[in-house]
Amino acid sequence: MSVMLHCFKRLLLPLCVLVAFVLQPAEGRAQQPDNNIDTNFYMAIDAANYDSLLNNFYMQQFRRSAQRHQNRRASLMYADFDNIPDSVFVRRLQSLHTVVPLTYNSEVRAYIKVYVRIMSHRLDAMLSLSEYYFPMFEETLDRYKVPEELKYLTIVESALNPQATSRAGAAGLWQFIYGTGKHYELEISSLVDERRDPYKSTVAAARYLRTLYDMYGDWQLAMAAYNCGPGNVNKAIARSGGKHTFWGIYPYLPRETRGYIPKYIGATYIMNYYHEHGLVAGHYDIPVRTDTVHLHRDIHLGVVERFTGIPREQLRQLNPQFRTDVVPASSRTYALCLPAGKTSLFLANEDTICKVSKDTISKNAVVPLSSGTIVYHKVRKGETFNSVAKKYGVSPSNLRRWNGKGRKSTLKVGQRLKVYLPASVAKEEEEPAAKDTTTVVDSLTMAADSTGNNEVKATQTKPAQTKASQPKTQQAVYHTVKKGEHLSMIAKKYGTTPQKLMKLNNLKSDVIRVGQKLRVK
Numbered sequence: 001m002s003v004m005l006h007c008f009k010r011l012l013l014p015l016c017v018l019v020a021f022v023l024q025p026a027e028g029r030a031q032q033p034d035n036n037i038d039t040n041f042y043m044a045i046d047a048a049n050y051d052s053l054l055n056n057f058y059m060q061q062f063r064r065s066a067q068r069h070q071n072r073r074a075s076l077m078y079a080d081f082d083n084i085p086d087s088v089f090v091r092r093l094q095s096l097h098t099v100v101p102l103t104y105n106s107e108v109r110a111y112i113k114v115y116v117r118i119m120s121h122r123l124d125a126m127l128s129l130s131e132y133y134f135p136m137f138e139e140t141l142d143r144y145k146v147p148e149e150l151k152y153l154t155i156v157e158s159a160l161n162p163q164a165t166s167r168a169g170a171a172g173l174w175q176f177i178y179g180t181g182k183h184y185e186l187e188i189s190s191l192v193d194e195r196r197d198p199y200k201s202t203v204a205a206a207r208y209l210r211t212l213y214d215m216y217g218d219w220q221l222a223m224a225a226y227n228c229g230p231g232n233v234n235k236a237i238a239r240s241g242g243k244h245t246f247w248g249i250y251p252y253l254p255r256e257t258r259g260y261i262p263k264y265i266g267a268t269y270i271m272n273y274y275h276e277h278g279l280v281a282g283h284y285d286i287p288v289r290t291d292t293v294h295l296h297r298d299i300h301l302g303v304v305e306r307f308t309g310i311p312r313e314q315l316r317q318l319n320p321q322f323r324t325d326v327v328p329a330s331s332r333t334y335a336l337c338l339p340a341g342k343t344s345l346f347l348a349n350e351d352t353i354c355k356v357s358k359d360t361i362s363k364n365a366v367v368p369l370s371s372g373t374i375v376y377h378k379v380r381k382g383e384t385f386n387s388v389a390k391k392y393g394v395s396p397s398n399l400r401r402w403n404g405k406g407r408k409s410t411l412k413v414g415q416r417l418k419v420y421l422p423a424s425v426a427k428e429e430e431e432p433a434a435k436d437t438t439t440v441v442d443s444l445t446m447a448a449d450s451t452g453n454n455e456v457k458a459t460q461t462k463p464a465q466t467k468a469s470q471p472k473t474q475q476a477v478y479h480t481v482k483k484g485e486h487l488s489m490i491a492k493k494y495g496t497t498p499q500k501l502m503k504l505n506n507l508k509s510d511v512i513r514v515g516q517k518l519r520v521k
Contacts, residue, residue, distance in 0.1 A: 081113050081277070092273055093265070099147040100219045102265050103247065111259070111266030116277050119270055122159075123279050129160040130271070132286050133173070137202055144206035147219060153205075153226075155267040156260070162196045162320040163404055165418075171195040172320075174205040184208060189511040191328045197321035220246035220261055228257040289340040290318060293347065295329035299336070300357040307349040307356075308342050316401075324398070326361060331513040379415040392419050477521035483514050494520040 089109060093102040119126065137151040157175040158164035170177045172195035178188060184204035186194040194200045212222035215230060224246055225233040236252035243249055246261055270277075302325055305312045312325070318337040319327075327334050338346055346353070377388055385405075389396040400409065402418050411417075479490055487498040490512075501507070504519050512518065 081116060089269070092276070093269060096149075096268070096272060098149045098268070100149055100223075100264075102268060103261075104265075105262075107259070107262040108265045108269075111262045112269050115266050115270040116279070119274055119277075119279055123274060126155065126160060126271070128286050133160060133198060136199060140199070140202045141206050141209075144203075144210045146206050146209050146213070149268060150209060150219075150223070152268045152271060153223065153264060155271065156263045161404075162198055162201075163401070165404065172201045173198055174201050176201060176204065180208065187511060191323055191326060192321055192334075193323055194321050200321070216244065218244060218246070221249075223264065224253060224257050224260060227260040228254050232257065290337050291340045291343040292335040292337050293343060293350075295327055295334050295336055297354040298330045298357055298361060299327045299353055300360045301325040301327070303353050303357045303360055304336075304346065307353050308338075308345050310339065310342055314339075328513065375419050377417045377419055379411045379413055379417065381413050383411060385409075385411065388417060388419075394419060476519055479518050479520045481512050481514055481516045481518060485512075487512055490518065490520065496520065 086104065086109070089112065090104045093104055096102060133154070134151055137154070138148045141148050141150060154160055154173045158173050160173065162173050164173070164175065165171045166175060168177065171181075171193060174195075176184070176186065176195045181188055181195045181201075181204065184207055186197075186200060186204055188195065209222055209226060212225045212230065213219060216222055216225065216233070221233060221244065232254055233249070236249040237244060239252040240249045250258055301312050301315045301319075301322075304310065304315060315338075316322075316325075318339075327336060336346075375392070377392070379388070385396045385399055388411075389399045392399075399417065399419065400406065402420060477494070479494070481490070487501055491498045491501050501518060501520065
């Protein structure tokens with residue numbers, strides 16, 4: 001009997017703990033999610049962003065620095081990671097004193113481990129770029145009353161790479177999709193994509209985050225809505241029974257968003273405590289001090305390189321919002337970012353640069369990228385960037401840039417490449433193969449997704465109309481855009497709407513240029 005009583009006492013305590021856990025409210029249990037994160041899956045996503053970052057101009061120039069600082073101590077500390085007690089991470093996160101709660105749980109720990117591994121090879125790039133971007137992020141976020149620590153969202157979103165583009169079409173440091181970018185007045189056209197403009201996209205992100213906080217009164221919920229949209233957060237709140245905390249609605253959020261806040265906390269931790277894990281930062285010679293000049297005439301970056309000595313790749317890196325080497329400043333004023341020491345040299349040669357740029361653009365017949373004509377090419381055996389570029393009539397350098405690849409990058413069989421068809425190519429493909437054929441090939445039927453990108457779908461055919469059956473059409477009326485005019489003004493002048501003008505002229509946005517010929521009837 002005494003033996004049985006002794007055994008019962010030994011089993012009583014674990015049984016009570018189990019019952020207490022089962023009866024614990026769901027909100028309390030959500031603080032410790034046990035999801036067994038597939039770290040390899042998230043590692044692949046993050047590593048792709050960071051590897052793309054390492055292909056930029058500065059990283060290529062100073063790659064030896066990166067190799068020098070990949071030290072053995074970091075890999076030893078990573079192997080030792082599992083021996084660090086939770087109390088150490090809790091204490092370090094609490095000492096940061098941020099407005100956004102830095103909750104610690106098993107999922108946050110898993111992401112910290114992911115970042116320790118990623119950062120062991122890419123810390124130089126991250127810290128050097130943070131010196132360049134973070135002061136501007138902090139000033140802008142503070143102006144819109146957004147906590148400065150939300151600057152670490154850019155590490156989660158883009159790895160501080162302004163050229164980052166997601167598979168869903170989100171672009172830039174803050175990863176705006178097309179619709180949200182347009183809503184916050186970012187220009188997205190065939191020549192300019194201000195989602196990639198570091199300053200303007202940060203202003204838009206600060207405004208958006210502030211709006212989301214005003215909706216929920218909670219920064220973690222605002223960040224979750226930034227990732228998956230307010231609609232998904234509202235549905236999660238309703239399904240949770242009206243809970244208004246991230247961990248309270250955690251089980252009802254999309255999978256990616258469930259990991260979004262833990263990733264943010266992991267990024268915040270590693271950017272402040274990397275040295276505690278044996279990581280040693282090097283330095284890339286990025287021109288932290290820059291200045292801007294305001295342009296009122298078109299210029300070509302190749303001409304700027306010729307007269308100032310600034311490498312074209314560096315100009316592209318400092319001005320990622322321009323989708324080609326042409327800055328179309330004749331239609332509106334644009335700011336060009338230059339290293340601070342080169343501003344006076346540019347201004348001294350500005351007239352010459354603009355004159356030579358005009359001739360260069362004319363001679364090269366620069367064709368703007370078509371904002372609506374994107375195709376995806378699947379790489380076959382033996383293909384190179386040069387052969388694929390030749391097939392589509394584009395330059396190899398543009399093909400590399402669209403896909404975030406450096407000069408030394410190679411292609412893999414089965415890889416998908418994004419290609420922007422030049423307007424001339426798109427026009428040829430849209431025209432009928434022959435006037436007397438019985439069908440007209442509509443090979444550029446577009447499927448617009450939620451991000452504003454268009455992808456070429458399968459070829460469709462439709463019967464061609466004979467001359468006898470063709471309806472009589474009224475004579476087309478055209479309007480040449482003058483300085484100061486915008487689409488709404490022109491639509492009002494001709495008694496129509498901007499939407500009809502966009503459809504009539506096959507425009508993907510309401511951006512128009514001086515001298516552009518628009519069909520109005």
